[in-house]
Structure formats: C-alpha cells, structure tokens
Amino acid sequence: MTSRRNFISKTLLGTAAVTMSNPLMGMSAESYRRIIGANDRLNVAIAGLGRRVGAFYPPIAKKEANARLLYLCDVMKSQRERALKNVSEHLDYTPKTENDIRKVLDDKKVDILINATPDHWHTPGSVMAMQAGKHVYVEKPCSHNMNENELLVQAAGKYDKVVQMGNQQRSSQHTTKIITEIHNGAIGTPYKAVAFYTNSRGEVPVQKSAPVPDGLDWELWQGPAVRRAYTDNTWDYNWHWYGWNYGTAEAGNNATHELDVARWALGVDYPHYAETEGAKRHFEKDGWEMYDTMLATFKFKDNKIIQWDGKSRNGYDTYGAGRGTIVYGSEGSVFMDRGQYRRYDRAGKLVDSFDSNNNEAGTALGGGGSLTTAHMINFFDTIRGKAKLTAPIDDASISMAMVHYTNIAYRTGKGFSIDENTGRIYDREAMQLWGRTYAPGWEPKI
16 A cells, blocks of 8 residues: 555646646546545445435545545436436446446545345445445444344454444434533433424325336346235335335434434333334234334333334424434433534423524435534544544444334334343244245355
C-alpha cells in the first residue's frame, strides 16, 4: 500500500508538471477526479433500487466521501432505468446497470455493497458480498430471522469486513447528546422506554395469480426464498405483508429503528423475557396477512422494560409524533425522535429541548435525509480507519433480535424466556422459528 501511494503521488506530480508545461495536455475535470484521491476512493454498488435508493445518492456524491458509484443493480428493468435517470441529478458520470447481484460481486473493483434489497435477501446478499471481499451497508432489518442474525455477525468477523446496518438515528448528534445525558443521570435512573410507530396505511389487495410483470426477473427476486408462483402486487412493496417468506412485518420494517434507540437509552442488551399482544385489526378481508397492531414487551435485568407500540393502520396521534421513543427515569422523562428531543422533570415540566435542522424522513415511504448521509459517511470513514462505526453490526444485531422475538411471540401466540447472555430462547416451539427454509442452493454459509 505504501509503495502504491508513493507511485500515485509521483504520478500526480509528474502529470501536473506535464499539464502545466503543455496546456494542450490539460485534463478534464472528470479525468482529474479519477486520478486525485484514487488510492483512497471507495467504489460502491447499490443492490435494490426501490424507495430507499434516493437516500444513498447524496452521501456518495459528497466530496468528502470520495466514493464512486459503479453499479445500480436491480432485478426489475424499470427500477434500473428510473434509478439511472434520477442519479444523474447527483452525479456527473454514469454508473453501470446490472440485473444480477452475483455479477456485481464478481467485479473486484467494487469495495462496498449497499444492500437495499427486500428483507429475505439482506443476510444472504450481505454474506455473499463479504465472501467476495466487499464491505457492506445493509438496510434494516439486517436479517430475516435469528439464525441469519447470528450468521451476519459471524461473517463480519470471519471476513474482517466493516458492516453497518441502516439504523441511521445512531448517527444523530442530538440523539447521541441526549442519550449521553441520560446515561449521566439527567433523568435519574432510566427504567422504561416506549418505542412507537403510528401510520394510516390503507387496504392491501388480496393476492391473485398473475403473469410476471415485464422486465422482472422473478426467479432472482425470490433468490433465497422458497419458490412460489407470482401473484400480483408482490414484488414492489406489498411483499412486506404477504406472509413470512419475504418480509418481517412492521416490526422489521419500522420498529427496528425505535427499539434500537430505546435499548441504547436504557443501556441494555438481550432481554430475559418477551411477549406480545398483536393482531390484524383493520380491513379484515384484505390481503394483509400479518399483524397491523402490536404491543410488544421486553423485560431486562435491573427491572428495566421496553415496549413497542405499533399501529400500522390507525393514525391516531397517541404520542404527538408518527414515530419516536419516550424514556422514563426516576427523576424525569425524555421524548426523542429523528428531529428533536424534549426533557422533562419528574413533575412533567419542560427543562431542556432541542430541534435539529435535519431532514430525515419519518413515516413517509422511502425516506432518506441528513441522518442517512451522516450514517453512511461514518461507514465510509470507518473503512478508511478514520472513525468507528456508530452502529457496529454485533451491537445492531441485538436490537434486531428484539424484532425477531416480536415476530416469534406473535406467531407462536405466547411469551418466552430468553438467555440474556446469548439471546437464545428457552422454548422449543419458539426455537422452531429460529431460522427458515431456503430455496435449494441458496442457504447462506460462512
């Protein structure tokens, strides 16, 4: 590496001298950028060009990121075409488009995979990327089940790769500030956190057989999942609600974020007990196959408790925001979300507040904003050895476990005890849902 840097340094000096002595040999701005900083540049590929993809363009385009987008990869032709058009608003060069993630990972020039595929692809695709020598930024949920949760952490260690989950509030300065104050006693002893998500999602079509849409590689979209015939409205977004083959319900889709903040604020790891009360409460005969209303409860040592109150299809404003976290302490309380915090004393009087100017989306589909940008810059800088991850995957996976406990408790219809050191469940029926069945040849192995 030192020799390479010396070579590039000498090349740059030589090129600059020739250019200054002969203006006819002057380089274009694009050619100049390709040389300057090339030794430190990170080559990026994005797999999954759905609603979240626009969140990744600004951090890649930032000068200090020194990153270059090589590939836009998706199994749907229209997604690739749309992304290629939209990315031109941020970049002055044109990345390649590709249907097959495996071809992208075969390219040794790629340093990073941003994995924004559907949930059932997150761990298998990320493990494949690490095995191919890539660092990984994986969108939430980083895993589809507890077995994958463990595999992802093991793979990061085995292949010595930087892996960051898209729990971007970990890179929020105001959230870091108030949680540090909580840890330093600002509200006494914190004992309970309520993480919440409120939305008014509408009716979902009942699945019915349909031809595979033009331009969709349905075989590759399914990838690791058990094969089935195509049903309409599946590939784009409603796979979230069409059974457990692909999605992780609203807990995986959204509770991931606030459960992570709650656990961070209370300073706890695995719970010793989990239970849920959840059901499908709205549009009884529509195609939504999972709970749309959920109250999950997690108990921790030192009598600490976290609850997730999820209302996907009832927009009643219970907490004054669409999503956020409330932390209760012996001497006060804190409300925080992606844009603000409010600290109250024990009598309920406001004693401290902060409103940030970040533009991170809340409950709108897609999202993106300054917190995602900060989270990705932290990821890039960690790869270069200039920073430490704000959300290392071994810690993020513990928050992710709470999502999986939520879904397991719902599917089995009962609560269960958990080994607070290992995260393992003391219930045979619940442990049957620890992993999942894969399409032949697609099981992730490390």
